[in-house]
């Protein structure tokens with residue numbers, strides 16, 4: 001007799017693989033399709049997950065209370081938030097912010113494809129989360145080949161239990177992934193599933209020469225891009241590709257707010273005008289935003305509620321600029337040791353002057369002493385990466 005649970009699970013996996021194929025623009029590679037079929041995603045999710053509430057926030061969805069919605073989410077090509085507020089329950093669900101998640105399956109497959117793992121390789125994952133990504137790797141590479149570091153002890157414990165229940169041998173360690181995990185290295189591949197603003201040197205030191213370090217990228221201006229570095233003897237370098245956003249590694253997080261941390265009543269800004277529309281540097285011209293983020297390095301932006309004023313500030317909170325719409329013109333106020341809007345304009349002109357390069361033309365070099373981004377070649381510096 002057919003097992004109805006298995007039949008519906010198979011149908012759900014089939015639907016998920018089609019959705020992932022649509023997102024990737026082609027069928028899921030058989031080796032990862034097989035792994036997704038063999039490692040059911042729902043077995044790696046906690047009973048309480050958090051789903052988008054349609055108002056820009058999250059609402060809890062419990063397996064016991066709403067198994068249909070819970071199961072549907074498990075097999076949709078969407079990221080699922082599995083922990084909010086570093087494990088603290090917010091009094092008001094509207095205050096929930098994601099601190100751990102199961103990444104969208106199409107993103108998982110895309111990054112695994114970029115990782116280019118082969119049998120016999122030793123792989124370290126940073127950011128275990130639910131353990132599903134590590135499970136797919138372990139299914140492919142076999143016992144004793146995959147290690148994973150997770151900073152949150154509850155998340156690490158839950159992932160270990162799920163991997164164990166699935167009969168997969170992954171070495172899960174609770175610790176700070178910025179330190180890698182030296183005892184299990186050297187690695188052929190390191191994959192991070194949390195984004196970084198600078199690449200921890202430990203990852204390069206713990207990867208074999210010729211090995212790959214793959215990590216989502218974050219910049220104060222834009223969290224976007226996947227960085228694939230090849231490790232050489234004294235450095236690692238490689239290029240970015242466009243990609244969606246991942247949550248930031250915990251110790252690289254920032255929580256700056258314009259009025260609380262930057263702008264003071266006594267600040268008197270220098271006033272001027274600009275022909276550059278603030279929407280050109282904050283709108284859906286992603287290539288420009290990505291390039292400006294690399295060029296400027298430590299600059300972030302925030303709209304005032306009604307999108308009538310754009311704030312720009314440095315991450316050291318010492319300089320700021322405000323751009324206001326004034327009829328068909330824009331007026332600018334700049335305060336602090338740096339003239340930030342002038343820097344934004346210069347960076348935009350630089351991007352235009354170089355033929356409006358897309359993210360794929362940019363790369364990053366890491367040495368033990370410094371890190372910098374570049375356009376087309378490591379000698380053509382785009383910006384310095386600040387720690």
Ligand SMILES: C[S@@+](CC[C@H](N)C(=O)[O-])C[C@H]1O[C@@H](n2cnc3c(N)ncnc32)[C@H](O)[C@@H]1O
Pocket residue numbers: 099100101102103126127128129130131132133134149150151152155175176177178193194246247248249250251
């Ligand atoms: C997007 S989730 C991981 C998705 C996961 N790989 C999966 O398959 O479900 C990112 C994870 O990185 C973890 N994380 C954040 N900062 C970290 C750090 N410094 N070291 C290790 N893990 C970290 C978070 O706690 C979170 O669980």
